[in-house]
Amino acid sequence: MTEQLKAAATSPATSSSVTTGTASRPGDHVIVLFGATGDLAKRKLLPGLFHLATAGLLPQRYRIVGTARSRGLSDAGFKQLAHAAVEEFGSTKPTGETWRAFEDALSFATTDHSDPSALVAAVQAAEKEIGGHPQRLFHLAIPPTGFGSTIEMLAASGLAEGARVIIEKPFGTDLASAKALNDTVHRVFDESRIFRIDHFLGKESVDNILAFRFANGLYEPVWNREHIEYMQIDVPETLTIEGRADFYEGTGAFRDMVVTHLLQVLGFVAMEPPTSLSATALRDEKQKVFDSLLPLDPKHVLRGQYDGYRTEPGVAPDSQTETFVALRANVENWRWAGVPFFLRTGKALRAGRQVVTIGFREPVLRMFSVDGCSTPSARRNEIVIDFADPGWISTRFLAKQPGPEMLLGEAEMTFRYADSSGAANALEAYERLILNAMQGDQSLFTTAAGVERLWEISAPLLEHQPPIEPYLPGSWGPSTVGQVTAPYRWHLPEDC
Structure with missing residues (x-):
């Protein structure tokens, strides 16, 4: 201690x-x-x-x-x-x-x-x-x-x-149910006394996104559409539904993970600089991001279901519940117009990770030969933020290989929280959020307006859901998953 x-x-x-x-x-x-x-x-x-x-x-x-x-x-x-x-x-x-x-x-x-x-x-x-x-x-x-x-x-x-x-969570299953839930709670509790908990937002590494961006002159000036080409928020899971069919059949991957977790992380990654770190300032800026999100287009959404899901106890034999979802979201404001945000999550995938990838625009002039991954899509400058506990941040770039020729190879610099002198004092997400609630600090909790806005932009997808595509357990999802990010590639898997 x-x-x-x-x-x-x-x-x-x-x-x-x-x-x-x-x-x-x-x-x-x-x-x-x-x-x-x-x-x-x-x-x-x-x-x-x-x-x-x-x-x-x-x-x-x-x-x-x-x-x-x-x-x-x-x-x-x-x-x-x-x-x-x-x-x-x-x-x-x-x-x-x-x-x-x-x-x-x-x-x-x-x-x-x-x-x-x-x-x-x-x-x-x-x-x-x-x-x-x-x-x-x-x-x-x-x-x-x-x-x-x-x-x-x-x-x-x-x-x-x-x-x-x-x-x-979940805070409703669509806009109507979210509004009904908020009305019920508001009849008894004022909004200032309501703490809608999302354990993703209690992670040290998610909160450090704010410090990484706003406390470092290296990054904030280039954190915009002039320099960033795409962003990815990728949360694959190796677990199956583990006997939770009674919950999962009525929810699915989109309701369970995207609305409640991934879009909340997007709000932190994409927000404007707040005037302070107070709850009001942080939540106001995140709400502006949500207000700028375009309605989700079903044409840019892929839904999948792992082989064997329908044999799980309690799952309907003809179930259309997705256990995987990948999609493209767009934030239509001055900072992010034209930059795609790719979100992916699912059960029974190859690896369990929680990763934000920021892909920077490539230089126009190509004067170098690149060793290793030789395709243009693999020649990338990226910042990768792993927000699983304890998490790490990596900057990936090209550097000259030792030798007489001007030949480039991929290099990276990584900061790992596990190596930090203060790591022993870190709180887990739930611990931190419970402490915040006792203190009355709502900074890392979601608002009624934010919840309702995310269900509002989800309405087109919920009303016109793309058909389910199968995928093998242990894979990265349906075989067409690369079409969601085209002409870019998913950062995961981390190979050529």
Whole structure:
């Protein structure tokens, strides 16, 4: 633990954030985890909260109330569940004084929308133990079908008053459902108290896109259509749907990944310089990018489905759900007009990666011979940003090969977060976003207007979906995937 984090762990508690160097400790909190026995809570939320505790970044006084439809689960049972989750998935093992303090802060109440008295009593007991006026934070780690009834229960019980709420994706399945969901939430929570969480935006390496662009005079002057020829945001996955047919059949790759993740990353890559790093300034500039996006043209979209998907339990034998999507998006503003943004994601692909590739325009004069990849499309100047944790940034260029002849070869310079002296202090995406929510910082959370705008530009594709094309598991998608980027090429695979 760094000296700054040690200072945070011993600083006196107040009802507002306590700043300790670069770390800011939230005021007193009661955190209520809906879906506390589910997969997300076990894999990310409970381990993440414990890691925040070990780093001294949870409040001085806090309580965590788990809630789910699981009847008969006691406080002791929830503590055992949390211990097992942290033991299996946590970066810090559940031992020592820190674990005992964390475990003492855990309690459980059954979710019952018709009678929320047990949950109300658990929250009130937690607040009494803390004393004063702690902030309430509700994290809805539940299926979207449960959002409406849960929000209404929080309103009817009085628990929503003055509280903040974290909502998991997807934020609707089209424009109409997104508007309906926003209306439901807005009847109870003001927009300033709503945190629509996208774990992609909590990654250190995604946030570093802002620093890379705006803090370096090398790059910002050329971050425009005069110098950049194309951009790619590529998030292939090796995993199949892994028994999640009940969710995936009604969602598909586009709704699951493109609207909620890839277009959000596009907003960061393409935004204008914000006046500050405040939530308002950042979200305003990202919204301008979304407002400038042209409606998605189905002619520039490829949908695929891996062989064997229809044999998955729960999948319809004639399913038209896509497990792969590649598309071209266009940002029609002064900075990006004419620059294609290529997006790709899918299940059961050859590699699991999270990569932004910025392709620069080639010099007009060709006076050199190039060794290795000799085709014009392979002679590329690129910046590649890998935003998987811990991530890296690489600048790829041509340089002279040693020897008597003027023969060029590809070269690169790479910065890796794993080599950074501060890497040990990094938070995982969920940890960082939960901390931000406790602090009331909405910088890395999506807005109602942004969500609705992305569904609006998606309407032409959802109404006129291209036919499904098959692809082999372990490939890079359907055989026609290269047509989406033509005359350019996909950065992945990284070979000639």
